[in-house]
């Protein structure tokens with residue numbers, strides 16, 4: 001087992017690439033050594049901002065960098081599959097931004113490539129690595145609110161329409177379901193699983209709808225109901241042009257739980273609170289302390305898996321990702337969101 005810090009390369013130089021580069025500075029287990037951009041200029045600029053980082057004018061060039069152990073894929077969604085597969089084949093461990101791919105069929109190809117190459121692969125749902133999420137799952141697992149009946153979860157923000165922007169453009173996998181809908185879906189699946197003493201559970205039925213952009217056909221906002229085997233329901237909503245409450249409520253036979261900052265946990269630093277309302281008792285505020293940033297937790301969880309020689313990261317396993325993608329496929333099918341070029345992707349029941 002190696003104790004050397006994991007040497008990271010980042011593909012893409014946009015918003016989340018900067019956030020992750022900053023997070024790596026706060027971790028002891030990894031350091032950024034390299035960045036790849038479609039254009040050399042952007043790579044040089046990014047490298048200059050980060051200090052002592054090698055710029056590559058092309059993603060393939062970064063994958064050929066022998067001093068890179070792991071890559072973080074921070075491109076728009078449609079490029080994830082191609083570069084995650086190429087990275088695995090180049091022998092790099094892969095932390096890929098969510099959604100892992102546009103659909104489950106492509107995610108299966110990525111997982112197969114990681115398995116064949118013997119590298120670690122994780123879909124970067126960072127909130128899964130934060131202690132608040134583990135505390136919430138533990139409350140459900142321990143029956144804090146009795147038998148679960150309904151989960152309500154939303155993640156939506158307002159962005160004015162920008163032609164060609166990745167949040168809206170069909171060609172860039174635009175729309176809320178893939179950008180932020182995966183958060184409430186993944187949390188509902190996590191808690192449905194926790195209620196049964198499992199890592200996650202997949203819904204047996206998904207119904208959904210969306211408001212689509214008239215030209216792009218991508219979802220501006222969307223909602224879905226997930227039904228699980230034991231009768232538990234989840235109502236999830238998302239949007240890229242509709243600000244939502246962005247909270248999680250978990251209703252059980254003995255009370256309910258409220259999480260006010262389920263996705264970003266106040267940036268991950270300091271203390272966040274889970275509200276527990278048990279029937280017949282005064283409300284409780286459960287404090288969860290965090291000693292690093294949200295993305296720092298993710299980088300540490302990933303590095304721990306690599307160090308241990310584990311291909312999967314416990315917080316977001318491959319089967320968990322595949323189940324999440326299948327649920328998003330089903331939601332998109334209900335809502336009529338189809339990306340040009342993916343007409344042959346396998347669609348159907350969860």
Ligand SMILES: NC(=O)c1ccc[n+]([C@@H]2O[C@H](COP(=O)([O-])OP(=O)(O)OC[C@H]3O[C@@H](n4cnc5c(N)ncnc54)[C@H](OP(=O)(O)O)[C@@H]3O)[C@@H](O)[C@H]2O)c1
Nearest residue numbers: 012013014015016017037038042074075076077097098099
């Ligand atoms: N986990 C989180 O909290 C979180 C937050 C935001 C976004 N994300 C995910 O991260 C990914 C990137 O999101 P972002 O907000 O960082 O996007 P962004 O700001 O637009 O940056 C994306 C980068 O990808 C590269 N790229 C490659 N092909 C591209 C294309 N055809 N068009 C535009 N850019 C292209 C560009 O870098 P170069 O030109 O340098 O190659 C660009 O700077 C998405 O999949 C998103 O879901 C995750």
